[in-house]
């Protein structure tokens with residue numbers, strides 16, 4: 001399950017967004033097994049593709065209208081993320097890891113903002129980041145880096161650094177959005193928070209050689225740093241269910257715990273620069289046509 005949002009009406013509808021039809025249907029079956037009354041809808045979308053996210057947001061609006069549902073979103077969770085060990089280019093020409101981990105959530109959030117704003121109760125955005133953002137001590141913000149095109153040219157694909165960079169970008173974006181909502185007087189309406197699941201043995205290491213990921217998880221387990229699958233979700237649930245009023249905060253560790261993210265992630269000038277650069281990047285399609293959405 002890649003993205004998830006809940007829509008307010010008499011009965012809450014849960015929307016799952018993922019790239020694989022089969023995995024979406026398995027997720028729906030699983031959730032129905034836990035709660036057969038759950039109202040669920042799945043949309044197929046590739047969250048590394050700007051065009052795919054634009055199509056999804058159009059389909060979502062259409063579905064809400066056709067289903068006679070309130071045209072709003074109450075909670076948006078940008079969870080999809082990858083650790084790609086080799087360079088891959090998206091249809092828009094961006095580095096796939098940066099596109100999935102940062103550009104995708106940026107696009108999804110910007111497109112769904114009007115729906116989040118329409119929610120009759122305050123709405124929430126949760127961006128799933130990682131403690132690894134702390135490894136970045138200085139960052140470049142220009143179109144080549146933000147799109148990842150610069151990394152695609154490097155001889156050796158620096159995958160760990162790109163992952164860390166993308167997660168820091170997501171943090172800077174989240175805090176900048178929070179500040180902008182405050183300036184627009186909308187901070188009582190939409191809350192933006194980040195969640196760090198900690199180290200969890202999921203499929204995130206699927207591209208890393210099995211022997212290496214096995215050793216990494218073994219050591220982390222011995223050090224008691226490895227979290228169970230269930231407790232990995234705690235910070236995300238905390239951020240999604242936090243009482244109205246909490247925004248621009250980093251959730252980590254469960255039980256509502258919040259901590260400070262790195263000093264660099266709180267650099268307001270850098271965040272503004274990143275926002276502008278990303279908006280500029282997205283304002284033109286790969287075919288040179290203007291886009292107005294961003």
Ligand SMILES: NC(=O)c1ccc[n+]([C@@H]2O[C@H](COP(=O)([O-])OP(=O)(O)OC[C@H]3O[C@@H](n4cnc5c(N)ncnc54)[C@H](OP(=O)(O)O)[C@@H]3O)[C@@H](O)[C@H]2O)c1
Pocket residue numbers: 001002017018019020023045046047048049079080081082100128129130131196197198199200201202203204205
């Ligand atoms: N595991 C950790 O230790 C850890 C630590 C810190 C942060 N995180 C973050 O937690 C989030 C969830 O990761 P995870 O650990 O649960 O890894 P995971 O098991 O690999 O799950 C990643 C999810 O992202 C989806 N996804 C990837 N690319 C996509 C795309 N282009 N379009 C749509 N969906 C896409 C995957 O869909 P498919 O099912 O189709 O593959 C999968 O559902 C990520 O943002 C990750 O960076 C994880």
